[in-house]
Amino acid sequence: MNTSPRSALPAAHRVVVKIGSSSLTRPDGHLDVVALRALVDVLAERRRAGGEVVLVTSGAVAAGIGPAGLVSRPRDLATMQACAMLGQGQLVARYTEAFAEHGIGVGQALLTAEDTVRRARYRNAQRSLDKLLALGVVPVVNENDAVTVDELRFGDNDRLAALVSHLVRADAMVLLTDVDGLHDAPPSRPGARRIPLVTDLADVAGVEVTGRGSSVGTGGMVTKLESVRIAASAGVPVVLTAAGNVRAALAGEDVGTFFAAEAKKETTRRLWIAHAARTAGRLHLDAGAAHAVLGGRASLLPAGITRVEGAFDAGDPVELVAPDGGVVARGLVAYDAAELPGLLGRSTFELRDDLGEGYDREVVHRDDLVLDGRTGLSSSASAS
Ligand SMILES: Nc1ncnc2c1ncn2[C@@H]1O[C@H](COP(=O)(O)OP(=O)(O)O)[C@@H](O)[C@H]1O
Ligand SMILES: N[C@@H](CCC(=O)OP(=O)(O)O)C(=O)O
Secondary structure, three states, X not given: OOOOHHXXXXXXXXXXXXXXXXXXXXXXXOEOHHHHHHHHHHHHHHHHOOOEEEEEEOOHHHHHOOOOOOOOOOOOHHHHHHHHHHHHHHHHHHHHHHHHOOOOOEEEEEEOHHHHHOHHHHHHHHHHHHHHHHOOOEEEEEEOOOXXXXXXXXXXXXXXXXXXXXXXXXXXXXXEEOOOOOEOOOOOOOOOOEOOEEOOHHHHOOOXXXXXXXXXXXXXXXXXXXXXXXXXXXXXXXXXXEHHHHHHHHOOOOOOEEEOOOOOOOOHHHHHHHHOOOOOEEEEEOHXXXXXXXXXXXXXXXXHEEEEEEOOOOOOEEEEEOOOOOEEEEEEOOOOHHHOHHHOOOOHHHHHHHHOOOOOOOOEOHHHEEEHHHOOHHHHHOOO
16 A cells, blocks of 8 residues: 555545646746646646646736737736636636647636635635536636736735635645745755645744745745645645646656645634635734633633734624734624623623623633634745
8 A cells, every 4th residue: 555645646646736827838938838738737637536626727818928919927906817817718618628639628717715615705716616516517716806806916826726725625726836845945046945745834944945936936935835735724735846847746656746635624714714815804902812812722812912903793703813913813803893892801701791791701702712823924924
């Protein structure tokens, strides 16, 4: 029996493969159709062998440059968005043609990170993707660039791929980029070496990574590690490698970096709290409450809150802020913003006596709290 952790790849029934702009773009900024077709050949092979493949692909901006009448990749956000909207149709047309040569259909899904985790939406996305896969079709996923701008700024396709992996309950994820895996220093530095295996992400916490990425990619290694963290915490192992190695990676060969999955899976609810794109407000805590929350097992009570910011509804994700201004956690708030000011600083006993049953509940229940170390907020914020 093959006991190498990489045997998870050939054994995987359902695989999410993400390809970045840097691997799909020619030096002049236009879409690299040769690279696209080379990827499709490998994915079609996997599909024909009985495996299920979900493709998360960047490249809409690159594919839109020509139709937009530009000569090179735009730099400003509005033109990038316009290019992405023009290019998305072209991109999917190229995939449709290439997969059709193998007798395989493709279905387009334009998602935002929120769609993959917000409870009200994720079941719909899950059901339709499951159905596509059951029909033998390859879902081709990109961000909905018309409505989201952070993705173009921060390279969130990496994060989206991890959230999709969780959504479709993938057995493995492959992240394809322009370098062969995580290196012990930025690969442009002489002597930088590939790290073949990571069993615990804490082991690579000290590795120097940059958020800038290649000239066309957006998030660099920072967003890739954030993606790996989400996937690993959702129980999905990851291979990060160069696009040219996709066949070898799927076969479990020693290319790129293999990241093992964590044994204890995060629930969808906690993934959403940790990775929802936006929080709706902030709760400022006193020192005692910040300490209790950081301790891990305490719920947040009205008595420990000094100030409230934002216009949120009960059930929205909010940030919990310590007296020094640092974000200590994210959580789902149990009250609307308008209700809270009258409750702050008061004990639950007092509130029950004054306002009645129902007002003695926690503002954020401990089951709805994720400490900041689990959110990766600081790393994604530092992306280019
Ligand atoms: N420690 C590191 N190991 C590997 N790559 C790194 C590291 N630090 C920074 N990088 C950079 O990350 C880039 C890949 O990110 P990006 O350009 O955003 O790719 P993509 O377009 O595939 O999403 C590489 O070109 C590489 O220069
Ligand atoms: N949605 C954009 C890509 C955004 C993005 O995350 O790019 P990358 O860092 O290359 O994966 C596009 O299709 O051009």
